[in-house]
Amino acid sequence: MFTGIITGVGRIVAVTALGSSSSHGRQLSVQCPEGYTDDIGIGDSIAINGACMTVTRIDAATATLGFDVSAQSLAMTAGLDQTGSVNLEKALRANDRLGGHLVSGHVDGVAAVVHFAPVGESWELRLLIPRALARYLAFKGSITVNGVSLTVNRVSDLATGCEISINLIPHTVHHTALATLSIGARVNLEIDLIARYVERMLGPLPTANQAEKGIQ
Secondary structure (H helix, E strand, O other), X not given: OEOOOOOEEEEEEEEEEOOOOOOOOEEEEEEOOOOOOOOOOOOOEEEEOOEEEEEEEEEOOOOEEEEEXXXXXXXXXXXXXXXXXXXXXXXXXXXXXXXXXXXXXXOOEEEEEEEEEEEOOEEEEEEEEOHHHHHHOOOXXXXXXXXXXXXXXXXXXXXXXXXEEEEEOHHHHHHOHHHHOOOOOEEEEEEOHHXXXXXXXXXXXXXXXXXXHOOO
């Protein structure tokens, strides 16, 4: 479990194939800030751009972590198959402050950046969200973008999907990898965990036949 409060900005420095076919995943090497790996062990969970991954290698001398990412995870996320800056968050401890909102580290979809520009001292980020996720988005609701807990300032339903507007304060821009975004970039999304349960409680139950097939 995470909170969407980034604890470090790392960099994917190497991506290595785990096999020769498309059914194989990739092995990532992520260089972290100095001292970041001091309290991390093999098997720990780290969110990389919002996707929960398991630490499989640690090189304390270079502050580098290794992760094995499955083909399924790569297909459902953006930015984990190439080198570049990434947001990192260590798993939440039971006695930690919940500074953002409850985040599971499970990516629900990928959005495209359609606008990213300064407004006064802040920045406005607009994303085109897949239509299937539109029902979970609300004015002043929470959403996780590349692992960062953010507040939705505007929701606009369009024929091509759903566009949301988010305000980024200077601290967020300067202390996360969101500063590297550009128009057309793809970002990982996780909807508010509470919205999932509200839909499940208020929506119709699947028929017996649908339940057997795993259809919601």
